[in-house]
Amino acid sequence: MGQCYARNVPVDGEGGGGVVTTTTTTTISVSASAAGEEVEVGRGGGGGGGRRSGRPSPAGTPRRRGATPARSSVAGSPWAGSPLPEGIAPSPAPSATTPRRFFRRPFPPPSPAKHIKASLARRLGQRSPATAQAQQAAKPPAEVPIPEHGGGGGAAAGEVERELDKSFGYDRHFAAKYELGKEVGRGHFGHTCLARARKGDMRGQLLAVKVISKAKMTTAISIEDVRREVKILKALSGHSNLVKFYDACEDALNVYIIMELCEGGELLDRILSRGGRYTEEDAKVIVEQILNVVSFCHLQGVVHRDLKPENFLFSTRDDHSPMKIIDFGLSDFIRPDERLNDIVGSAYYVAPEVLHRSYSTEADMWSIGVITYILLCGSRPFWARTESGIFRSVLRADPNFDDAPWSSISPEAKDFVKRLLNKDYRKRMTAAQALSHPWLRDECRPIPLDMLVFKLIKAYLRSTPFKRAALKALSRAITEDELIYIRAQYNLLEPSSTDGRLCIENFRMALLQNSTDAMKESRALDILNALEPLAYRRMDFEEFRAATISPYQLEALSRWEEIAGTAFEYFEQEGNRPITIEELAQEMNLSSAAYSIVRDWIRPADGKLSFLGYTKFLHGLTMRSSNARRHH
Structure with a gap:
């Protein structure tokens, strides 16, 4: 059996200005005694229905962490070799990590990471060390073979695995169509290689191939993970800021996802190469590209769930190269009024509502806010030395807009970031709205449908x-x-x-x-x-x-107070009317238990809504949504 643990991996990076030169990548890992695999926060368990609902997946199935596609290994590439000690798995950005900042005040317990660790353990069919020891003391181990990944009954688990259909219906002539080259990236459930097309219109063209081992697809959920990733890439391919999908193949051992090769490196590396931050004008170019592709994904009903600088690659090494979004391994389809409830993503970029297990496409907008903050000032808006500290910071702390270089950054840029990093997801801009914000507004650029x-x-x-x-x-x-x-x-x-x-x-x-x-x-x-x-x-x-x-x-x-005051004047002239407590409660779909609350919203003099009542009526009384998907 395994256990959850946290590890801080020091990585040396270059910085300047507000950048701290030595940064730390924090991961939550799950160790499996037999496999020795690790998963990032949000990478545990899941796929298909399991990933949507947050239902624990069958034991021994960490969330797939696919190799980053389209990474080149040419000379000078940041992926040429890992700077980490032997035996330590690389972080999503082996060369460096995003810059950080220190919080000066402590954050009290309880740790939001506890239920995340427990969730990961449940999804992997594992127990905490204390629980395992207590159960072991209370009951001697049964004298039967223990399944490698914690399933129930060795023979039964083996039979279930043998019954899995690992045939995807993809082309089975990979070797005839593509010449596989050297490995340029590796994840826990696959790796990425260079490849060259042998035939057809792409003959001789360099490509990136993500290779996913079928041996590690031990559950129906992990198989559905791969199906959905291919389905999303195929459906969305064609957008100028999205990595191009060419083909999917399979054989008895692997699934192969063939994509375009992006040789310009990660956005993260470009940030560091510029001394840790971008100028406002250069940051606008980056943010516009991110918003364009994310607005496209959201309109199609796809939420990415892992937006971060490491998941944006440049097509070429040119300074003005277009940027491509990659890695849809954690992405999911979502209906317009649907809420997801499983915790996925990367700790520094995860939205508060994800930690609260009720979120939608607004979670991606929070991540874009974090990326923009980093681009403009060179440090993370939410940072701590431990994973639990990161989550507490995300839930409770406010980003720092007082220290340098924010004093030299335009008010429009600061307002843009603040409206994305609002902890109330209902107050955040959508991607289409962000493109119409004064900081990015361009009359020559169309605003996408929202x-x-x-x-x-x-x-x-x-x-x-x-x-x-x-x-x-x-x-x-x-x-x-x-x-x-x-x-x-x-x-x-x-x-x-x-x-x-x-x-x-x-x-x-x-x-x-x-x-x-x-x-x-x-x-x-x-x-x-x-x-x-x-x-x-x-x-x-x-x-x-x-x-x-x-x-x-x-x-x-x-200027909300000014807008609300003017609106109330119009409402007094044209819409306000006498209304009883019962009627107002019915208007807002409230029970009689709320009468004492809405009573204060009605003016005793004329029985009409007061200014307070008007603003409350506009918002409504809300409770935590119960619409998050659940399996019964």
Whole structure:
């Protein structure tokens, strides 16, 4: 049996300015006595239904940590050799890690890492040392063979493994089509090699091949992991900022994923080569590329779940080389209103709601906020010496915007980062909204279609006339700055040329024009069913503006009080009316237990909503979502 443990691996890196020269990569590992394998935080167990629901996977199945694709091993490459001592597995970035900063104040227990470690142990069918010793003392070991990975009954476990269908239906002529070269990257469940195409249109072209051993696919979940990674890569391939997928092959021993070779190195290495940080203008170029590809993924219903500088590679070594997102090993399909609840990702970039086990695409936006923070100042926004300290920092600490070099960074850039690193995921910008933020705004660059619009329209159509009046008043109070995004989304839906209005066909066609096979897998098109009322009426821009306004996101703005005050004045003129406590509770779908709360929101003088009541009514009373996927 194995146990969870943490290890800090020191890595030397060069830094300047705000960069600490000696950094530490913190991993949570799981040791298996027979296999001696390790997994990162969030890499434990999972795939298919297991990875979505957080249900413990069969014993002995650490989350697949695939080798990074498309890594070149030419002279001077950061992957030419590992600087770590013999016997120590390399981190995701062998040459260096992202810069760090020190927190001066301690964080009290309990440690959020405890349940993460316990979850990893459960997924691997392992126990903590204390539990194992107590059980061993209480009961002598049974005199039967112990399964290598902690399954139940040796013969039965062996039979289950033998019954697994490891045939993927991929092309079985890999050796005839590709000449495999030297290894350029290695993970726990596979490695990446250089390859050259032997035939066809790509004959002679250098490629990257991710080789995944079938021997390590010991459960149906780990097999589904591979299927989904290939499915996502195939469906999304073609975007200019996404690693290109060419082919998938298999033989009796391995699965081979053939992709383009990116020879420009990791984003992390470029950050370090620049002394630890980018200039604002250069950072904009990087962040725009990240947002473009992430907005594409999110519209298709794919959440990456492991965005970090190590997972972005440059096509060439040129300074202006395009950047590609890689490694969809932890990615998953997600429906528009769905919440995931398994803990995956990398500790420094993980969002607070992931640690709370209820998250969606907003978790990727948090990770982009962390990356942008690092690009601009050269240090991590959340850092600690231990993995539990990192998680406490993510959950409780606020990023430092006071120390150098933030004083020399523009207010727009700081506002951009703050709106992504908001611990309330409802207040974060989407990728499409981030591209319309003043820091990145470019009239020559189109803003992509945003699934958030469809979700907000769905909620609006289900709301009461009183709630619609409140939203209409709020929409009239926003400035032209906020209207840029809304107008762009309205125009993307191509309103009627005769009356400038929208119907359900506009929404359907907008999605279908952007549809890929991934959108079908994620069932993103199902949201159109909730927009069925628009089959019988049309929506003009004024109503669209009211429907697509987000009180949560507006509350994150520094001028929220001013916006809310102006909105309340409009509401007093056109929408406010006398309302009883019972009616207000019913409007908000609250039980009688909430009467004492909503009573304070109604003015005794005229029975109408007060300013406090108006703002509370816009937000609603929320409890922790119970929509996270569960298996029963």
